[in-house]
Amino acid sequence: MAYQRRKSRPVWVGNVQIGGDAPIVVQSMTTADTRDPEATLRQIHELADAGCEIVRLAVPDRVAAAALPEIVPYSPVPLVADIHFEHTLALKALDAGIHKLRLNPGNIRKPEDVREVVRKAKERGVPIRIGVNFGSLPPMTREFVDEMAAQNATHTELIAEHMVRTALGHVRILEDLDFGDIVISLKAFEVPVMVEAYRRMARLVDYPLHLGVTEAGTPKAGAIRSAVGIGTLLAEGIGDTIRVSLATDPVEEVYVAYEILKSLDLRQHGxxxxxxxxxxxxxxxxxxxxxxxxxxxxxxxxxxxxxxxxxxxxxxxxxxxxxxxxxxxxxxxxxxxxxxxxxxxxxxxxxxxxxxxxxxxxxxxxxxxxxxxxxxxxxxxxxxxx
Known part of the structure; x- marks a missing residue:
């Protein structure tokens, strides 16, 4: 398929490159309880065997964070710590040797907390994904709503722009600390919102973009929704790594992700x-x-x-x-x-x-x-x- 891929800077997650001239990277996320290292590692190996190149882990509390030293050194692929609410969990993940952090600016809102994490990530050479989800956006200001109303923005455009500005707010914090190993995601269940948000962000920055339709649904409906959203953007040359979110065994997410890439002739796998x-x-x-x-x-x-x-x-x-x-x-x-x-x-x-x-x-x-x-x-x- 002939298309012009958006140029993005390379970011390394362990030994896997995202962006630059690297192929589109396939990711997934474990459903096993991270507090159970044996079960989590078993699922990581299953995902890696299916072709998953980066695996994300939920780190919901200090017990899960304490289990990371029993997981990270034994993983066959780079791991991402998914952090919400409590920034100290990110600090513990970095101490455990995690390869990448995912932070949600919708629920870690104190700039000083983000700065502490960024400083340590920079010391360790660990990239950060600014992960914005529609379901956890901060409230819109009246000034912003009025501004978009003056532009006769549609509901889709309003939400997409709010997602973009939310992500850019956190990006600026990282940039102010001279941190550039950034990946950005702008996920929504509504495909038009997700597509519009990524299109807007793609025009503004050169950071790699992580594509996904959040909470896409059960295997049949979710695979279709993901293929439409992710596939639309990839066909436009937007996107450097993808994760298909399905309510099923995450190995199925990997199969669907590769089918999307194969259908666009972007990668051959299996x-x-x-x-x-x-x-x-x-x-x-x-x-x-x-x-x-x-x-x-x-x-x-x-x-x-x-x-x-x-x-x-x-x-x-x-x-x-x-x-x-x-x-x-x-x-x-x-x-x-x-x-x-x-x-x-x-x-x-x-x-x-x-x-x-x-x-x-x-x-x-x-x-x-x-x-x-x-x-x-x-x-x-x-x-x-x-």
């Missing part, structure tokens, strides 16, 4: 499934077939494109554009590799045959076999006979 929506021409149980392959592909970390098509109308075309594909017919399936027919199998053999071909492609890639030479066991089977 497998991509192409599956038709089915119609009256389909003569196999395509829903079951596609779901089984989709679950299997979650175990594949290398980029590979797999097509599962229910009939011969679009099947051959999609198969030509995929590494591995199947065009199914009445109780049968024709297996393709890069558009070349390699097998004809019975319906009950489609799933194991596809898995076998996927593993063969990956093995041949690892061995350096050119793609044009991978047409093993080719047979002459007319597609229309499937």
């Amino acid at each position: 497998a991509t499934l192409v599956a038709c929506p089915t119609c009256g021409r389909v003569e196999v149980d395509l829903f079951k077939l596609a779901n089984e392959i989709d679950e299997y592909l979650k175990t594949i970390k290398e980029p590979i494109k797999v097509a599962v098509m229910g009939c011969v109308v679009n099947g051959p075309g999609e198969a030509r554009d995929s590494d591995v594909g199947v065009a199914a017919g009445r109780g049968k399936g024709v297996i393709f590799r890069k558009g070349k027919i390699v097998r004809k199998v019975e319906e009950q053999e489609i799933v194991p045959a596809l898995k076998e071909e996927i593993q063969l492609v990956l093995a041949e890639r690892a061995a350096g076999v050119p793609a044009v030479e991978t047409g093993h066991r080719r047979i002459s089977v007319p597609v229309v006979d499937a």
Whole structure:
């Protein structure tokens, strides 16, 4: 996809770069109780295995902060301490070796508290994300409301501008202390507000932007809402790191995040499934077939494109554009590799045959076999006979 990405300064979180010329970074957040180091580390490893590159932890109290020394040194990826209300928790997180802080200017409002944290973060070389959420904004002043009313601002524009100015207020505190390792987020549940806020901020600063739709919802609705909001901004070249917020296992957030990036051709990670929506021409149980392959592909970390098509109308075309594909017919399936027919199998053999071909492609890639030479066991089977 051709687009002009907004230029931003690089910020390092541990060994992961956000902004600059780095790829869009995928983040998530643990749901385990940080006061339980064993459970938290287990979930961090699960997220890292799924491709999560930075993990955020809730630090709600001093007990959670005291557990950080048992977590941070053993994490496979950089960790972010999520701090609300009590700035001393950020100080304890820094002592524990945390790689990044997330502060919410909506509930840490004393400038002197923020300054104390910033000084220590600067000493440790730890970046700070100024995280603004619509749900925890400070009250609007009458002067601000009147100013926006004079501009005939819509409700969306009013809220978005309030979010931007709130974030910039804290950014100025950091800048006054000569601190520039800043990442900014402006999250809202309402996608138009979130999009407008990020667009406004993108014109004002060169700090990396962390994209997200806060409290997006359950997996289905939340994935759609996140894809619309995050995807819109990424398509405009705005955004350096993303977190999809879903009310489910956070590993699912990582899968959705990568699907958003893959759909915009911004990153390739793991497998991509192409599956038709089915119609009256389909003569196999395509829903079951596609779901089984989709679950299997979650175990594949290398980029590979797999097509599962229910009939011969679009099947051959999609198969030509995929590494591995199947065009199914009445109780049968024709297996393709890069558009070349390699097998004809019975319906009950489609799933194991596809898995076998996927593993063969990956093995041949690892061995350096050119793609044009991978047409093993080719047979002459007319597609229309499937």
